[in-house]
Amino acid sequence: MHAIPAHAAPLPSTLRLPFYRQLYFQVVIAIVLGVLLGHFEPAYGEALKPLGDGFIKLVKMIIAPVIFLTIVTGIAGMSQLSAVGRVFGKAMAYFLFFSTLALVVGMIVANVVQPGAGMNINPADLDQTAVKSYVAKSHEMTLTGFVMDIIPKTLISPFVGDNILQVLLVAVLFGIALALAGERGTPVLDFLEALTAPVFKLVAIVMKAAPIGAFGAIAFTIGKFGLGSLVNLAWLVGSFYVTSLLFVVVVLGTVGRLCGFSVLKLCRYLKAELLLVLGTSSSESALPSLMEKMEKAGCSKSVVGLVVPTGYSFNLDGTNIYMTLAALFIAQATNTELSLGHQVMLLLVAMLSSKGAAGVTGAGFITLAATLAVVPEVPVAGMALILGVDRFMSECRSLTNFVGNAVATVVVSRWENALDYQRLHAALDGQAVPHAAPAGLPVGATATVQAAG
Numbered sequence: 001m002h003a004i005p006a007h008a009a010p011l012p013s014t015l016r017l018p019f020y021r022q023l024y025f026q027v028v029i030a031i032v033l034g035v036l037l038g039h040f041e042p043a044y045g046e047a048l049k050p051l052g053d054g055f056i057k058l059v060k061m062i063i064a065p066v067i068f069l070t071i072v073t074g075i076a077g078m079s080q081l082s083a084v085g086r087v088f089g090k091a092m093a094y095f096l097f098f099s100t101l102a103l104v105v106g107m108i109v110a111n112v113v114q115p116g117a118g119m120n121i122n123p124a125d126l127d128q129t130a131v132k133s134y135v136a137k138s139h140e141m142t143l144t145g146f147v148m149d150i151i152p153k154t155l156i157s158p159f160v161g162d163n164i165l166q167v168l169l170v171a172v173l174f175g176i177a178l179a180l181a182g183e184r185g186t187p188v189l190d191f192l193e194a195l196t197a198p199v200f201k202l203v204a205i206v207m208k209a210a211p212i213g214a215f216g217a218i219a220f221t222i223g224k225f226g227l228g229s230l231v232n233l234a235w236l237v238g239s240f241y242v243t244s245l246l247f248v249v250v251v252l253g254t255v256g257r258l259c260g261f262s263v264l265k266l267c268r269y270l271k272a273e274l275l276l277v278l279g280t281s282s283s284e285s286a287l288p289s290l291m292e293k294m295e296k297a298g299c300s301k302s303v304v305g306l307v308v309p310t311g312y313s314f315n316l317d318g319t320n321i322y323m324t325l326a327a328l329f330i331a332q333a334t335n336t337e338l339s340l341g342h343q344v345m346l347l348l349v350a351m352l353s354s355k356g357a358a359g360v361t362g363a364g365f366i367t368l369a370a371t372l373a374v375v376p377e378v379p380v381a382g383m384a385l386i387l388g389v390d391r392f393m394s395e396c397r398s399l400t401n402f403v404g405n406a407v408a409t410v411v412v413s414r415w416e417n418a419l420d421y422q423r424l425h426a427a428l429d430g431q432a433v434p435h436a437a438p439a440g441l442p443v444g445a446t447a448t449v450q451a452a453g
Contacts, residue, residue, distance in 0.1 A: 023207065023208075024275050027214050027275040031275065031278065034048075034214065034216070034217070034279070037222075038222025042226065044219075045219035049216065051213060051217070052216040052280055054213070055209055055210065055214075055216070056285055058206050059286075061206075062202055063164065063284065064158060064159045065159070065199050066199060067168060069199055070295075070301060070305035071171035071175055071302075071305035072192055073192050073193050073196060074303075075175030075179060076179045081179055091408065094315070095310070095408065096314075098251075099314070099351070102247060102317040105247055105321055106322065107325075116236070116332030119332070119334075121334050121382070150166060151166070164312055165309075168309045200288075203289065207289060210279075210285075214275070214278075217281065221281070233385070236329050236386065236389070237392055243321055244396050249264075255411060256407060260414075261428060262428065265428040266410070268430075269427055274403070277395070281391065281395050284312070286402060287308065290402070290406060294409045296423070298421065298422070299419060299420075303412055303418050307413075315401070315405055316401045317404040318404070321400065326386055327368065329385075330386070333382060334378075338378070342377050345375055346371065
């Protein structure tokens, strides 16, 4: 690896800012204040829900243009369009393997730890009113309906909706069409590349409100559900958090080592985004910032544009661990005996139902309802047992999903030989990041600015 020249022009970095002006520090303070307010003044904390909801709506407002511009300019700038299908195929292979592995890990932990054993709950005694809305939504999650929903009604309708995969489909098709247009498409490509700068500047402006959003969201969670609700089901919540942590450190950590980077350093690089996800319980709140940071860290723009948005629907490691762990917890708590065949069936159903869950609050619970509806041996009414603590597990689901997608982006970039290791290690080590290699230079080359004279 070449040393970074002293005169290399670095990208703008927040590392030079005083600590109190850095986003991660502000979000930490906001989360602490939110927890305190929600605990000591629950009524006020619960009333702050609009702050968190408003921030997430602001982020969703810019997700569609960020994804569209990143994918279109990335694909249109490719020298070979066959690379689009190749990147997508590699990403889906990665997603399928690791999401299935996450389901298996959750199932193994549930059988070993048995967090629900000894509760002896009678499903008939449970209040099913609270879970009826989730069960109703789960009936809409069919495989055919999911696939058909990817196709938008019009070319522009994805930009006024909230379906990431519709935006992805339109962006991929438009990027291919722009590349095939040749020189006649150059003015359009130039315009879209110029438009990228103000759009990402808008992302930076919106992210300044992240502490306010995190404060409101965490104050609402603590105020409404209370820390006391964790006590009764602490064994389940603790098992889930420990399992997710081990999955990130051991499984994803091993993947990182094999690919030449540290997952812990990657988490440190993304600490502001991780804290934001923790505060809002939604990995979508950090999606635009993740795409920008992964590109700055040396991942190809085209790979980032394809892998990150797709991963938000197909690479949900945290949600998958939760689904099998929670399903077996309900079975154990209600003394429902599940044979190995029943558990395998549960795993296969979860593999399909988990692919339609977006990275938003509550999606994991809805997907769990869809899975249990197909496996009648586990009583759906048992979901009332975990409804009270689901919000606390939602944070862990979102964090694990987020880290999994960041790792997937680096891995697929490496498979495509589209990863600049010099930029990656500079970013992960907290150093000034050199400029990306200009067109024509091989991946790994670093652009420098020659001193005048």
